[in-house]
Amino acid sequence: MAEKEFPAQARVVIVGGGVMGVGLAYHLAHEGWGPEVVLLEKAELTSGSTWHAAGQITHSTSSFGLGKCVDYNIGLYSGKLEQETGQAVTWHGCxxxxxxxxxxxxxxxxxxxxxxxxxxxxxxxxxxxxxxxxxxxxxxxxxxxxxxxxxxGHVDPTNVTMAMAAGARQLGARIIRQCRATNITQAGNGEWIVESEKGTIRCEHLVNAGGTYARQMGEWSGLQLPMxxxxxxxxxxxxxxxxxxxxxxxxxxxxxxxxxxxxxxxxxxxxxxxxxxxxxxxxxxxxxxxxxxxxxxxxxxxxxxxxxxxxxxxxxxxxxxxxxxxxxxxxxxPPDGNPLIGPAPGVRNYWCCCGTQIG
Ligand SMILES: Cc1cc2nc3c(=O)[nH]c(=O)nc-3n(C[C@H](O)[C@H](O)[C@H](O)COP(=O)(O)OP(=O)(O)OC[C@H]3O[C@@H](n4cnc5c(N)ncnc54)[C@H](O)[C@@H]3O)c2cc1C
CATH class of the missing domain: 3.30.9.10 (D-Amino Acid Oxidase, subunit A, domain 2)
Known part of the structure; x- marks a missing residue:
């Protein structure tokens, strides 16, 4: 089958196909942005830190923010995601x-x-x-x-990521594997220009979900991410x-x-x-x-x-x-244990989805 043409434009480009980047693509798709999302992964999905995680997730956290995320994710992993996508998630609710x-x-x-x-x-x-x-x-x-x-409980992190990828694709998101982003710069009109091994794509919003690569990717755009x-x-x-x-x-x-x-x-x-x-x-x-x-x-x-x-x-x-x-x-x-999630300071429409010490 002929490979689809590399897109020249998207509303959002997510760089990084671990549980964080794919999770964001899935949730943006559920917010109605599916066809406007492109995710680039330099190798295969989960090939950074995600594939080897032990997959545990716990409600015993003293952070309100993290606690809410954990509770939401346990609900997603223990039923909803598998029902929606038909993809096995292997939740162990022990x-x-x-x-x-x-x-x-x-x-x-x-x-x-x-x-x-x-x-x-x-x-x-x-x-x-x-x-x-x-x-x-x-x-x-x-x-x-x-x-x-x-x-x-605990879950197979690869299965979770693949299920969220399936859910994102079902809603129109495009996931391009074996495609490393090689530079990220901002044009004078505020658009982001993502150069990659397969072509250049321009977008309104850029998301750095590069896991252990996130800091060096941030440097392309003048950021010093603390991790x-x-x-x-x-x-x-x-x-x-x-x-x-x-x-x-x-x-x-x-x-x-x-x-x-x-x-x-x-x-x-x-x-x-x-x-x-x-x-x-x-x-x-x-x-x-x-x-x-x-x-x-x-x-x-x-x-x-x-x-x-x-x-x-x-x-x-x-x-x-x-x-x-x-x-x-x-x-x-990250230095204080809190993930780097949200807008990067001083750089318009550049978002961080990285720095997680738990996935
Ligand atoms: C042994 C071990 C056990 C763990 N156990 C647990 C656990 O029980 N529970 C838990 O919550 N967490 C656990 N973790 C932590 C968990 O693995 C990570 O927090 C999580 O996987 C991070 O996901 P991520 O998507 O941010 O990063 P990653 O999974 O590393 O994904 C980043 C992706 O970005 C891609 N990428 C980077 N740069 C580019 C580029 N320029 N262009 C294109 N793609 C790019 C990489 O190839 C990679 O696939 C464990 C970690 C380890 C090492």
Whole structure:
């Protein structure tokens, strides 16, 4: 089939086909802008950070803004998106706990509880006995309490992105893969000129959804976006014999103090994710290489070992199992943890949809 001609004009050009850029295309299409949206992706959709995300999403956040986004997304991923597009999203609604070991942490959970309650979430503060009832394998020594968010879960981030891409296309948006934007400048009349490997396109609104590339893309238009790229690991164990007999998925455990991360089931395997508190690693200080696709780093066991060891202490049924899969990838990080979403200061009709440390 002949390839469609590269468009010369669009109302909006989104650069970047991860969960953020595709999510924006989907939602703009639902706002009635579908035929006026063009998305450019330099490789395949999700080939930046999105494909390797662990896909967890939780109501336990102390940010009102993020809380609203999370709640909306859980609704979208757990039903509406799949019904609308017919594309599998693979939502796992297993719920989750966030543990506290100190009274300071309990105060923080109470604060998070108050935010969640005021937003109308299904959220409760519980004692360790409730955690033990729903997750009998976790070593709860020293745990004072936990925030229980039963509507949480996890999702396959590639499936979600592909489903939103299908939804955007159904409403007329155009997604052009294998097409890297190579320069973005503004004409005297305010129009944006996006040069790319397949041609030049002019638009009224430009959206930078470049993930770990967003900072270097911003430089083309005179912007200094405050973000850097940090790396993060998760590990998937061999099948866990104790999981074989379960007819229900265990809740995700977020153990910030001991594991500095999260532990959950990955089908009948265990998944351990670690945000190391010391020696964290930033990468690509000058720029992220344009040729990277689906890029992973070698696992750095020395760096994560204290928390990996503690996670085996907390989940003794993992202790004798081998690790079958290591994922060590980059995530963009803004300085204060808040994503860069909205108009870029001082540059008319240039929008940021990047800097997310969670997707
Ligand atoms: C190991 C790991 C586990 C994670 N687990 C979770 C989790 O459980 N929950 C969670 O919420 N988040 C998680 N994350 C974070 C999540 O992956 C990211 O926050 C999210 O994927 C960012 O999406 P994005 O669309 O902003 O960026 P990306 O997915 O990186 O997308 C940016 C896209 O832009 C494209 N691009 C860049 N420059 C150009 C250009 N010039 N022209 C055309 N295309 C371009 C890239 O090719 C890329 O596809 C995890 C991350 C890692 C590393």
């Amino acid at each position: 719920g989750s706990f966030r543990l506290a070991y100190t009274w300071d942490e309990m105060d923080w959970l109470r604060h998070t509880l108050s935010v969640g309650r005021s937003l109308g979430f299904n959220i409760e503060l519980v004692g360790p006995e409730k955690v033990a009832e729903l997750h009998p394998f976790y070593n709860l020594e020293g745990v004072l309490g936990a925030l229980h968010t039963p509507d949480d 850097t790229s940090m790396t993060h690991h998760y590990f998937v164990t061999e099948p866990v014999p104790e999981f074989e007999a379960l007819d229900k998925e265990l809740p995700v455990i977020r153990d910030d103090k001991k594991v500095s991360g999260y532990i959950r089931m990955e089908q009948k395997r265990g998944l351990i994710g670690i945000y190391e508190k010391d020696g964290s690693n930033s990468v690509w200080h000058d720029h992220c290489p344009w040729e990277y696709e689906n890029w992973l780093f070698d696992a750095d066991y020395d760096r994560v070992m204290p928390w990996l060891e503690e996670s085996l202490n907390r989940m003794p049924i993992f202790a004798d199992l081998g690790i079958q899969r290591e994922v060590h990838g980059a995530i963009s990080h």
